[in-house]
Amino acid sequence: MADDPEPGPDFEVPMGLFQDMEDLKAQFAALSAQVKALTESGADGAGEAFADDDASAGEEREEAAEEEDEGTFPPFILLLDSPLYDDELRALIEWVEGVLVPGYLAEPSSDARWCPEWFEHPVAVARLHACWLAWQELTDPATCGYTGPSVWHRDHLDPCMAQLRGSTGPFAGCTKGEHQVDHRMPGIVPSAWSRVED
Structure with missing residues:
Protein backbone atom coordinates (compact mmCIF):
# COMPACT_ATOMS: atom_id res chain seq x y z
CA MET A 1 0.00 0.00 0.00
CA ALA A 2 1.38 3.35 -1.06
CA ASP A 3 1.69 6.05 1.54
CA ASP A 4 -0.52 9.03 0.91
CA PRO A 5 1.34 12.35 1.10
CA GLU A 6 0.46 14.28 4.17
CA PRO A 7 -1.51 17.41 3.48
CA GLY A 8 0.14 20.76 4.29
CA PRO A 9 -0.69 22.55 7.50
CA ASP A 10 -4.18 23.92 7.63
CA PHE A 11 -4.22 27.50 8.91
CA GLU A 12 -6.35 30.49 8.38
CA VAL A 13 -5.00 33.90 7.47
CA PRO A 14 -6.48 36.41 9.89
CA MET A 15 -8.73 39.02 8.34
CA GLY A 16 -6.71 41.80 9.99
CA LEU A 17 -3.66 40.89 7.89
CA PHE A 18 -5.57 41.57 4.67
CA LEU A 38 6.49 67.69 -5.58
CA THR A 39 8.90 66.73 -8.34
CA GLU A 40 6.61 67.84 -11.17
CA SER A 41 5.41 71.12 -9.69
CA GLY A 42 7.69 73.85 -10.89
CA ALA A 43 5.28 76.73 -10.43
CA ASP A 44 5.82 77.24 -6.73
CA GLY A 45 9.50 76.19 -6.84
CA ALA A 46 9.08 73.51 -4.20
CA GLY A 47 10.38 70.82 -6.52
CA GLU A 48 13.37 72.96 -7.49
CA ALA A 49 14.18 73.68 -3.86
CA PHE A 50 13.92 69.98 -3.17
CA ALA A 51 16.27 69.23 -6.05
CA ASP A 52 18.71 71.95 -4.94
CA ASP A 53 18.76 70.52 -1.43
CA ASP A 54 19.42 67.05 -2.83
CA ALA A 55 22.20 68.34 -5.09
CA SER A 56 23.94 70.27 -2.31
CA ALA A 57 23.59 67.31 0.05
CA GLY A 58 25.12 65.08 -2.63
CA GLU A 59 28.04 67.47 -3.10
CA GLU A 60 28.62 67.61 0.66
CA ARG A 61 28.64 63.80 0.83
CA GLU A 62 31.17 63.62 -2.02
CA GLU A 63 33.43 66.22 -0.36
CA ALA A 64 33.21 64.40 2.97
CA ALA A 65 34.05 61.11 1.25
CA GLU A 66 37.07 62.70 -0.46
CA GLU A 67 38.29 64.19 2.83
CA GLU A 68 37.77 60.83 4.53
CA ASP A 69 39.72 59.06 1.78
CA GLU A 70 42.56 61.55 2.10
CA GLY A 71 42.59 61.15 5.88
CA THR A 72 42.30 57.39 5.72
CA PHE A 73 45.18 56.77 3.35
CA PRO A 74 48.04 59.19 3.94
CA PRO A 75 50.54 59.48 1.10
CA PHE A 76 54.01 57.98 1.35
CA ILE A 77 56.44 60.58 2.65
CA LEU A 78 58.82 60.45 -0.31
CA LEU A 79 55.97 61.48 -2.62
CA LEU A 80 55.37 64.74 -0.73
CA ASP A 81 56.80 68.17 -1.43
CA SER A 82 57.41 70.95 1.11
CA PRO A 83 55.61 72.03 3.27
CA LEU A 84 53.65 68.73 3.40
CA TYR A 85 56.89 66.75 3.58
CA ASP A 86 58.10 68.89 6.49
CA ASP A 87 54.85 68.41 8.40
CA GLU A 88 54.88 64.64 7.82
CA LEU A 89 58.55 64.41 8.81
CA ARG A 90 57.85 66.38 11.99
CA ALA A 91 55.08 63.92 12.92
CA LEU A 92 57.33 60.96 12.07
CA ILE A 93 60.12 62.35 14.26
CA GLU A 94 57.68 62.64 17.17
CA TRP A 95 56.69 58.98 16.75
CA VAL A 96 60.23 57.69 16.31
CA GLU A 97 61.66 59.69 19.21
CA GLY A 98 58.61 59.26 21.45
CA VAL A 99 57.64 55.63 20.80
CA LEU A 100 60.18 53.72 18.77
CA VAL A 101 63.49 54.82 20.30
CA PRO A 102 62.55 54.55 23.98
CA GLY A 103 60.44 51.43 23.55
CA TYR A 104 62.34 49.33 21.05
CA LEU A 105 65.94 50.44 20.55
CA ALA A 106 68.67 49.16 22.78
CA GLU A 107 72.11 50.73 22.94
CA PRO A 108 73.60 50.92 19.43
CA SER A 109 76.38 48.48 18.69
CA SER A 110 78.28 47.15 15.68
CA ASP A 111 75.50 44.59 15.21
CA ALA A 112 72.65 47.03 15.82
CA ARG A 113 73.51 50.46 14.50
CA TRP A 114 71.48 53.62 14.96
CA HIS A 121 69.07 59.44 5.73
CA PRO A 122 66.37 59.20 3.02
CA VAL A 123 66.34 55.39 3.19
CA ALA A 124 65.75 55.51 6.94
CA VAL A 125 63.00 58.11 6.54
CA ALA A 126 61.29 55.96 3.92
CA ARG A 127 61.47 52.73 5.96
CA LEU A 128 60.48 54.35 9.25
CA HIS A 129 57.57 56.17 7.62
CA ALA A 130 56.28 52.91 6.15
CA CYS A 131 56.65 51.27 9.58
CA TRP A 132 54.81 54.17 11.19
CA LEU A 133 51.93 53.99 8.70
CA ALA A 134 51.57 50.28 9.47
CA TRP A 135 51.71 51.00 13.21
CA GLN A 136 48.87 53.52 12.88
CA GLU A 137 46.68 50.96 11.16
CA LEU A 138 47.63 47.86 13.12
CA THR A 139 47.39 49.29 16.62
CA ASP A 140 43.73 50.28 16.19
CA PRO A 141 41.45 47.40 17.29
CA ALA A 142 38.63 48.89 15.22
CA THR A 143 40.52 48.22 11.99
CA CYS A 144 42.63 45.16 12.79
CA GLY A 145 41.25 43.41 15.84
CA TYR A 146 43.41 42.31 18.71
CA THR A 147 46.11 40.60 16.64
CA GLY A 148 47.17 43.80 14.85
CA PRO A 149 50.06 44.68 17.20
CA SER A 150 51.49 41.17 16.84
CA VAL A 151 51.26 41.42 13.07
CA TRP A 152 52.93 44.84 13.20
CA HIS A 153 55.87 43.49 15.21
CA ARG A 154 56.31 40.43 13.01
CA ASP A 155 55.67 41.88 9.56
CA HIS A 156 56.79 45.50 9.91
CA ARG A 165 70.35 48.55 11.92
CA GLY A 166 72.19 45.88 9.97
CA SER A 167 75.84 46.12 8.98
CA THR A 168 74.91 47.09 5.41
CA GLY A 169 72.01 49.38 6.34
CA PRO A 170 71.85 53.15 5.92
CA PHE A 171 73.63 53.70 9.26
CA ALA A 172 76.62 51.49 8.35
CA GLY A 173 78.96 54.50 8.09
CA CYS A 174 77.67 56.19 11.23
CA THR A 175 79.49 55.44 14.44
CA LYS A 176 79.05 56.84 17.92
CA GLY A 177 79.51 60.58 17.78
CA GLU A 178 80.09 60.56 14.03
CA HIS A 179 77.39 61.05 11.42
CA GLN A 180 77.90 60.34 7.76
CA VAL A 181 75.03 60.81 5.30
CA ASP A 182 76.63 60.31 1.94
CA HIS A 183 78.52 57.11 2.73
CA ARG A 184 75.94 55.03 0.83
CA MET A 185 75.67 57.20 -2.26
CA PRO A 186 76.75 55.08 -5.22
CA GLY A 187 79.17 56.40 -7.76
CA ILE A 188 78.84 55.90 -11.47
CA VAL A 189 78.82 52.20 -12.13
CA PRO A 190 80.60 51.13 -15.31
CA SER A 191 78.25 49.34 -17.61
CA ALA A 192 78.48 47.64 -20.98
CA TRP A 193 75.40 49.61 -21.98
CA SER A 194 77.01 52.99 -21.39
CA ARG A 195 80.53 52.21 -22.70
CA VAL A 196 81.63 54.49 -25.48
CA GLU A 197 82.81 52.59 -28.51
CA ASP A 198 86.28 53.63 -29.81
Whole structure:
Protein backbone atom coordinates (compact mmCIF):
# COMPACT_ATOMS: atom_id res chain seq x y z
CA MET A 1 0.00 0.00 0.00
CA ALA A 2 1.38 3.35 -1.06
CA ASP A 3 1.69 6.05 1.54
CA ASP A 4 -0.52 9.03 0.91
CA PRO A 5 1.34 12.35 1.10
CA GLU A 6 0.46 14.28 4.17
CA PRO A 7 -1.51 17.41 3.48
CA GLY A 8 0.14 20.76 4.29
CA PRO A 9 -0.69 22.55 7.50
CA ASP A 10 -4.18 23.92 7.63
CA PHE A 11 -4.22 27.50 8.91
CA GLU A 12 -6.35 30.49 8.38
CA VAL A 13 -5.00 33.90 7.47
CA PRO A 14 -6.48 36.41 9.89
CA MET A 15 -8.73 39.02 8.34
CA GLY A 16 -6.71 41.80 9.99
CA LEU A 17 -3.66 40.89 7.89
CA PHE A 18 -5.57 41.57 4.67
CA GLN A 19 -6.72 44.91 6.05
CA ASP A 20 -3.17 45.82 7.05
CA MET A 21 -1.94 45.04 3.53
CA GLU A 22 -4.65 47.20 2.01
CA ASP A 23 -3.75 50.05 4.36
CA LEU A 24 -0.07 49.78 3.36
CA LYS A 25 -0.99 49.83 -0.33
CA ALA A 26 -3.10 52.96 0.20
CA GLN A 27 -0.32 54.72 2.14
CA PHE A 28 2.22 53.81 -0.53
CA ALA A 29 -0.04 55.16 -3.27
CA ALA A 30 -0.56 58.41 -1.35
CA LEU A 31 3.17 58.90 -0.77
CA SER A 32 3.93 58.13 -4.40
CA ALA A 33 1.40 60.75 -5.47
CA GLN A 34 2.98 63.34 -3.12
CA VAL A 35 6.48 62.64 -4.44
CA LYS A 36 5.25 62.91 -8.02
CA ALA A 37 3.44 66.17 -7.28
CA LEU A 38 6.49 67.69 -5.58
CA THR A 39 8.90 66.73 -8.34
CA GLU A 40 6.61 67.84 -11.17
CA SER A 41 5.41 71.12 -9.69
CA GLY A 42 7.69 73.85 -10.89
CA ALA A 43 5.28 76.73 -10.43
CA ASP A 44 5.82 77.24 -6.73
CA GLY A 45 9.50 76.19 -6.84
CA ALA A 46 9.08 73.51 -4.20
CA GLY A 47 10.38 70.82 -6.52
CA GLU A 48 13.37 72.96 -7.49
CA ALA A 49 14.18 73.68 -3.86
CA PHE A 50 13.92 69.98 -3.17
CA ALA A 51 16.27 69.23 -6.05
CA ASP A 52 18.71 71.95 -4.94
CA ASP A 53 18.76 70.52 -1.43
CA ASP A 54 19.42 67.05 -2.83
CA ALA A 55 22.20 68.34 -5.09
CA SER A 56 23.94 70.27 -2.31
CA ALA A 57 23.59 67.31 0.05
CA GLY A 58 25.12 65.08 -2.63
CA GLU A 59 28.04 67.47 -3.10
CA GLU A 60 28.62 67.61 0.66
CA ARG A 61 28.64 63.80 0.83
CA GLU A 62 31.17 63.62 -2.02
CA GLU A 63 33.43 66.22 -0.36
CA ALA A 64 33.21 64.40 2.97
CA ALA A 65 34.05 61.11 1.25
CA GLU A 66 37.07 62.70 -0.46
CA GLU A 67 38.29 64.19 2.83
CA GLU A 68 37.77 60.83 4.53
CA ASP A 69 39.72 59.06 1.78
CA GLU A 70 42.56 61.55 2.10
CA GLY A 71 42.59 61.15 5.88
CA THR A 72 42.30 57.39 5.72
CA PHE A 73 45.18 56.77 3.35
CA PRO A 74 48.04 59.19 3.94
CA PRO A 75 50.54 59.48 1.10
CA PHE A 76 54.01 57.98 1.35
CA ILE A 77 56.44 60.58 2.65
CA LEU A 78 58.82 60.45 -0.31
CA LEU A 79 55.97 61.48 -2.62
CA LEU A 80 55.37 64.74 -0.73
CA ASP A 81 56.80 68.17 -1.43
CA SER A 82 57.41 70.95 1.11
CA PRO A 83 55.61 72.03 3.27
CA LEU A 84 53.65 68.73 3.40
CA TYR A 85 56.89 66.75 3.58
CA ASP A 86 58.10 68.89 6.49
CA ASP A 87 54.85 68.41 8.40
CA GLU A 88 54.88 64.64 7.82
CA LEU A 89 58.55 64.41 8.81
CA ARG A 90 57.85 66.38 11.99
CA ALA A 91 55.08 63.92 12.92
CA LEU A 92 57.33 60.96 12.07
CA ILE A 93 60.12 62.35 14.26
CA GLU A 94 57.68 62.64 17.17
CA TRP A 95 56.69 58.98 16.75
CA VAL A 96 60.23 57.69 16.31
CA GLU A 97 61.66 59.69 19.21
CA GLY A 98 58.61 59.26 21.45
CA VAL A 99 57.64 55.63 20.80
CA LEU A 100 60.18 53.72 18.77
CA VAL A 101 63.49 54.82 20.30
CA PRO A 102 62.55 54.55 23.98
CA GLY A 103 60.44 51.43 23.55
CA TYR A 104 62.34 49.33 21.05
CA LEU A 105 65.94 50.44 20.55
CA ALA A 106 68.67 49.16 22.78
CA GLU A 107 72.11 50.73 22.94
CA PRO A 108 73.60 50.92 19.43
CA SER A 109 76.38 48.48 18.69
CA SER A 110 78.28 47.15 15.68
CA ASP A 111 75.50 44.59 15.21
CA ALA A 112 72.65 47.03 15.82
CA ARG A 113 73.51 50.46 14.50
CA TRP A 114 71.48 53.62 14.96
CA CYS A 115 72.10 57.17 13.86
CA PRO A 116 70.68 59.94 16.06
CA GLU A 117 70.36 61.98 12.88
CA TRP A 118 68.35 59.24 11.15
CA PHE A 119 66.09 61.86 9.54
CA GLU A 120 69.05 62.89 7.35
CA HIS A 121 69.07 59.44 5.73
CA PRO A 122 66.37 59.20 3.02
CA VAL A 123 66.34 55.39 3.19
CA ALA A 124 65.75 55.51 6.94
CA VAL A 125 63.00 58.11 6.54
CA ALA A 126 61.29 55.96 3.92
CA ARG A 127 61.47 52.73 5.96
CA LEU A 128 60.48 54.35 9.25
CA HIS A 129 57.57 56.17 7.62
CA ALA A 130 56.28 52.91 6.15
CA CYS A 131 56.65 51.27 9.58
CA TRP A 132 54.81 54.17 11.19
CA LEU A 133 51.93 53.99 8.70
CA ALA A 134 51.57 50.28 9.47
CA TRP A 135 51.71 51.00 13.21
CA GLN A 136 48.87 53.52 12.88
CA GLU A 137 46.68 50.96 11.16
CA LEU A 138 47.63 47.86 13.12
CA THR A 139 47.39 49.29 16.62
CA ASP A 140 43.73 50.28 16.19
CA PRO A 141 41.45 47.40 17.29
CA ALA A 142 38.63 48.89 15.22
CA THR A 143 40.52 48.22 11.99
CA CYS A 144 42.63 45.16 12.79
CA GLY A 145 41.25 43.41 15.84
CA TYR A 146 43.41 42.31 18.71
CA THR A 147 46.11 40.60 16.64
CA GLY A 148 47.17 43.80 14.85
CA PRO A 149 50.06 44.68 17.20
CA SER A 150 51.49 41.17 16.84
CA VAL A 151 51.26 41.42 13.07
CA TRP A 152 52.93 44.84 13.20
CA HIS A 153 55.87 43.49 15.21
CA ARG A 154 56.31 40.43 13.01
CA ASP A 155 55.67 41.88 9.56
CA HIS A 156 56.79 45.50 9.91
CA LEU A 157 58.93 46.40 12.91
CA ASP A 158 61.33 43.43 12.92
CA PRO A 159 62.14 43.53 9.18
CA CYS A 160 62.44 47.33 9.25
CA MET A 161 64.88 47.31 12.16
CA ALA A 162 66.88 44.46 10.63
CA GLN A 163 67.34 46.48 7.45
CA LEU A 164 68.06 49.80 9.17
CA ARG A 165 70.35 48.55 11.92
CA GLY A 166 72.19 45.88 9.97
CA SER A 167 75.84 46.12 8.98
CA THR A 168 74.91 47.09 5.41
CA GLY A 169 72.01 49.38 6.34
CA PRO A 170 71.85 53.15 5.92
CA PHE A 171 73.63 53.70 9.26
CA ALA A 172 76.62 51.49 8.35
CA GLY A 173 78.96 54.50 8.09
CA CYS A 174 77.67 56.19 11.23
CA THR A 175 79.49 55.44 14.44
CA LYS A 176 79.05 56.84 17.92
CA GLY A 177 79.51 60.58 17.78
CA GLU A 178 80.09 60.56 14.03
CA HIS A 179 77.39 61.05 11.42
CA GLN A 180 77.90 60.34 7.76
CA VAL A 181 75.03 60.81 5.30
CA ASP A 182 76.63 60.31 1.94
CA HIS A 183 78.52 57.11 2.73
CA ARG A 184 75.94 55.03 0.83
CA MET A 185 75.67 57.20 -2.26
CA PRO A 186 76.75 55.08 -5.22
CA GLY A 187 79.17 56.40 -7.76
CA ILE A 188 78.84 55.90 -11.47
CA VAL A 189 78.82 52.20 -12.13
CA PRO A 190 80.60 51.13 -15.31
CA SER A 191 78.25 49.34 -17.61
CA ALA A 192 78.48 47.64 -20.98
CA TRP A 193 75.40 49.61 -21.98
CA SER A 194 77.01 52.99 -21.39
CA ARG A 195 80.53 52.21 -22.70
CA VAL A 196 81.63 54.49 -25.48
CA GLU A 197 82.81 52.59 -28.51
CA ASP A 198 86.28 53.63 -29.81
